[in-house]
Amino acid sequence: MSGPMDDPGRFEEVYRRTYLPVLRFLRRRLPPAAAEDAAAEVFLAAWRNRHELRGGELPWLYGIARRVAANAVRARDRAHRLDDRIRADHEAGAEPAAEEEVLRRLGAWGVLDRLPEREQEVLLLVAWDGLGVRDAARVMGCGVGAFKVRLHRARRLLEAAVAADEARLPDDRLPVEGRTR
Template sequence: MSATPGDEARFRILYADNFPLLLAYALRRVEQPDDAADVVAETFLVAWRRSRELPPEPEVRLWLYGVARRVLANFHRGGVRRERLGERLRERLTAVFAADPGVEVPERLAVRAALARLSEPDREVLMLTAWEGLEPREVATVLGVSAAAVRTRLSRARSRLREMTGDDARPAGHVLDVLTTPAPKEAR
């Protein structure tokens, strides 16, 4: 359903007449001006999508305020969810990084330097497998190749990385072990 020239003209007038009022309404209800702009944009998006259902002129402003009110409610609910998610993420990151990260700096630098010297395909297959925790079949989907090709690439990339970083055995949990651990077992 496309808009007619009459619908577009009516919407332009509706927008021009109500934008400043709705922006002021939103600015008084959010902390950041960018958030207010997003609320008003979403409000007018709803109005555009429902342009054929808009009430007549005396009530259209009230209708827009009602839409803006619901958009704001969604915005605030989303903010609460984002805040809760952020708190959970901060808790997890605190637990992960509670140890002194300075101890592993030399090893991390050596691994990063070796990764930088690898070819892009080798680096990508290693990072998708070790850092993202993807199984070879999942890496295959990401890269658009077969799982067998991923397994071959992964084996060769690990060998190249071991050659660049040294083939000495490291204690469990060492940074290099992350990159040389076996690929996760695939569900069959």
């Protein structure tokens, strides 16, 4: 190799020279669209691990490509197995998860679906996933104070949506404590 791979210009020159051979290598192992995605992963991994280059660039890149392709095949196989299992459960008339059934029965799933996506996520992290405010804030990528504001806003939106639903229900479908005499 004639020149350090740390130099972005040198890396770009290697990329231009080796992209098509790497892509052809991946296309023999993966579907065309997956091969293009995998090629991007190969060069990202190559840039991150450029200090590990020993010997020729193309054999080194092929080694990375082989691992990326193997990961893609494993991921595809897992997705197919999961899809098959979901399809089999559905065809067998499998019952929905208990939580989903409770939400469906309460009509809460429909109310939750009408909330903006971020508010749904805030509520689910706390109420469903059982995270504390600090951990939920970390998941959302915000500070604890900002998360508390989001949670407060989401709870108010949920309360308003539930109240609106109750206003549309006939009196005999309301919970006992909400019925008028």
